[in-house]
Amino acid sequence: MAISDETDEQLIQKVAGADPQALEQLFDRYAPTVMGLGVNMLGDRQAAEDIVQETFWRVWRKSGTYRPQRGSCSSWLLRIARNLAIDRLRKNRSQPQTMADDAGQAFLEKQPDPGADVQLEVWTGLRHERVQQALAALPPEQRQVIELSYFNDLTRQEIAAQTGVPLGTVHTRARLALNKLRQALKGADLENE
Amino acid sequence: MSRDEQLEELIHFYALGTLSQEERARVEAYLTEQPEARARLEAVMRTVEELPYAATPLEPSERVRARLLKRIKDDVRAQRESAADSHPAESFWDRLRAGLSGARATGALALTAVLLALVSTVWAVSLRGQVLELQAENTALRREILAQNEVIAQITDPQSRTVVVSGTDLQPLAGGQLIANPGEQQAVLVLNGLPPLPAGLVYQIWLIRGDQPASAGLFTVDADGAVVVLVRGDAPLESFNAVGVSVEPAGGSELPTGDIVILAEISF
Numbered sequence: 001m002a003i004s005d006e007t008d009e010q011l012i013q014k015v016a017g018a019d020p021q022a023l024e025q026l027f028d029r030y031a032p033t034v035m036g037l038g039v040n041m042l043g044d045r046q047a048a049e050d051i052v053q054e055t056f057w058r059v060w061r062k063s064g065t066y067r068p069q070r071g072s073c074s075s076w077l078l079r080i081a082r083n084l085a086i087d088r089l090r091k092n093r094s095q096p097q098t099m100a101d102d103a104g105q106a107f108l109e110k111q112p113d114p115g116a117d118v119q120l121e122v123w124t125g126l127r128h129e130r131v132q133q134a135l136a137a138l139p140p141e142q143r144q145v146i147e148l149s150y151f152n153d154l155t156r157q158e159i160a161a162q163t164g165v166p167l168g169t170v171h172t173r174a175r176l177a178l179n180k181l182r183q184a185l186k187g188a189d190l191e192n193e
Numbered sequence: 194m195s196r197d198e199q200l201e202e203l204i205h206f207y208a209l210g211t212l213s214q215e216e217r218a219r220v221e222a223y224l225t226e227q228p229e230a231r232a233r234l235e236a237v238m239r240t241v242e243e244l245p246y247a248a249t250p251l252e253p254s255e256r257v258r259a260r261l262l263k264r265i266k267d268d269v270r271a272q273r274e275s276a277a278d279s280h281p282a283e284s285f286w287d288r289l290r291a292g293l294s295g296a297r298a299t300g301a302l303a304l305t306a307v308l309l310a311l312v313s314t315v316w317a318v319s320l321r322g323q324v325l326e327l328q329a330e331n332t333a334l335r336r337e338i339l340a341q342n343e344v345i346a347q348i349t350d351p352q353s354r355t356v357v358v359s360g361t362d363l364q365p366l367a368g369g370q371l372i373a374n375p376g377e378q379q380a381v382l383v384l385n386g387l388p389p390l391p392a393g394l395v396y397q398i399w400l401i402r403g404d405q406p407a408s409a410g411l412f413t414v415d416a417d418g419a420v421v422v423l424v425r426g427d428a429p430l431e432s433f434n435a436v437g438v439s440v441e442p443a444g445g446s447e448l449p450t451g452d453i454v455i456l457a458e459i460s461f
Contacts, residue, residue, distance in 0.1 A: 018272065020265050027258065032250035040248035052253045056261050060268070061366055061386050064419065075242040082210070082245065124250045131246040149209045150244050156206050171202040178205050182240040 008073035015063040027056050030074060032124055034081040041085040041151050042092075051088065055081040086153045134184035142177035145170055196230075197223060204230060208237040218460045275389075275416035358436060358457035360386060367418070367454055373430040380430050385419040387454060390440060396454070397445045400426045401435040409436075411445050433459050 006014075006025070014022030034055050038048025058080050066076050135143055144163065148154045156174070160167045200223045206212050207220045224231050353372050360367030366386040373380030382398060390396065395413055399406035412422045426433060438455035439446075 018269060020262065020269060023265060024262070027261070031253050031258070033245055033248070035251040035253045036248035037245045039251055045251075048251075049253050049257045052257050053261055057264060058366065060265055061418075062368065064385060065369065065383075071238075071242070078242070078245040086210075127246045128248070128250055131243050132249075134243075135247050146209075146244070149206065149211050150241065151248075153211060155211050155213065171205070174205045174209070175202065178208070178237055178240050181243070182236060185240060185243055 009068055012059075012063050012066050012073045015060060016066070023056060023060050026059065026073075026077070028120060029124075030077055031056070033078065033128075036128075037078065037081055038085055041082070041153075042088055047088055048085075051081055051084050054084050058084075089153050130185065134181050137184060138177050138180055141165075142173045142180070145173040146177050146181075149174065196227070201230065201233075204234050205237055208234060208241045210241075214458065214460065221460075272416060356436070356457060356459055358382070358384070358455055361453055361456050363452050364388070364454040369455075371424070371430075371436055371457065371459070373424075375431055376429050378426045378429055380424045380426075381421060382424045382436070383421050384414070384438070384455065385417070387414045387418045387420070387438075389414055389416060389418065393443050394440055394451075395443050395445065396420075396438050397441040397449070398422070398424050399437045399439065399449055400424070400430070400433040401437060402428075402433050406437065406449055408445055408447075411441075430459060435459055 006022075008026065008029070011022045011026050015026065031052050034052050035048050038051035039045055042048055042051070055077065059077055062080075066073060070076075135146070138146070141163075145159055148159045148162065149156070154162065156167060156170050160170045163170070165173075200220055203212060203216055203220050204224075207217060212220065224234060353374050356371040356373075358369050358371055364387060367384065368386055369382065369384035371380050371382050387396065390413060395411045397411050398409040400409045401407075407427065409424045409426055410422060412420050414420045424430075424436070435456060435458050437449070437453055437457075439449040439453045440451035441449070442451075
């Protein structure tokens with residue numbers, strides 16, 4: 001499906017007016033990112049697909065609550081996805097899995113999709129590459145704090161316990177990491193690319 | 194309040210979304226007093242919002258898309274059916290007009306004239322009743338406008354604070370916001386994703402202090418499952434611990450008796 005000229009904000013307005021085609025376009029734009037985030041956080045493709053499904057269903061049902069002054073549509077959508085993944089993570093932690101789930105790792109490799117739109121794929125890939133490079137450029141101990149916090153939903157106290165460093169050090173690493181990421185991503189306004 | 198280094202450190206974890214409720218409340222209180230801290234938070238948030246793109250993008254399987262689109266198609270159909278059900282039936286005058294345009298024979302026109310005379314008589318008799326009904330409707334509309342003005346004033350007040358409310362496991366798709374001004378006894382509750390209830394049931398709002406719920410209003414929802422309703426407490430809203438919504442018999446209950454579909458902690 002070809003990338004649309006309409007902005008995310010225009011599309012979400014159409015979704016609020018019950019336009020399924022507008023939701024499909026948002027799906028094409030963001031489903032791969034939501035899927036990647038889900039697999040990264042949950043390590044399980046099936047669970048990640050559930051997150052994709054539920055994320056876009058919520059976008060469909062809750063599009064009327066989106067307020068542009070509180071942030072971009074993509075941030076809103078990805079926040080819904082992350083919150084759903086966090087809920088699933090917490091549920092998994094309270095109900096430990098009895099089977100080792102190593103199947104998800106196989107899907108960390110990008111799946112070829114002959115039907116995908118090239119322009120859209122390039123746009124998503126560029127953005128991924130930029131953020132991935134910015135994260136990779138961080139000192140490992142700083143990157144670890146961001147990953148444990150954002151992708152694994154660990155509190156600062158849990159990170160301190162897991163990494164064996166004082167809480168103050170966790171604070172410093174988070175601050176330094178986010179400052180460096182901000183510098184690295186400065187001007188990387190891919191929304192307009 | 195001056196710059197607090199400890200809370201400044203927490204701002205990063207606030208943006209990352211991994212603070213406890215108590216820590217979050219402390220940071221939010223700090224942010225309301227420190228515009229510079231708010232600006233710093235916004236910059237950190239913009240960075241954090243890029244993090245999902247760090248994950249390698251993956252195409253979900255085609256069945257995810259198909260299942261979602263089917264769900265949406267079903268939803269659109271249900272909404273249309275619901276709208277059609279609530280659409281007023283074709284009026285007698287519409288049917289008469291259609292009948293007139295289709296009347297080709299003189300006999301049909303004569304019959305129509307008789308019908309018109311009959312209907313005019315019945316109409317005149319019923320006019321008085323309609324006037325009384327319209328007066329009652331007018332009063333109800335004026336009350337509704339007053340309530341809507343209160344809602345608008347509350348929502349647009351720059352002092353207002355917002356609490357995000359979520360559906361319980363019984364209604365996971367429900368959610369919305371509670372908008373209130375600190376120190377005031379009323380708030381606006383904006384909800385969506387709640388199913389319309391069968392006749393004889395209503396949604397009842399509860400403000401909960403400790404483990405004591407107090408009724409704060411009744412409401413129903415339209416076919417879209419959306420509602421904007423004023424919540425009235427007997428004390429400033431921040432003195433309550435939580436807000437909830439349950440399903441109750443028409444007229445409401447003294448205490449929650451039915452399914453609790455919305456529950457959220459109040460922390461401004």
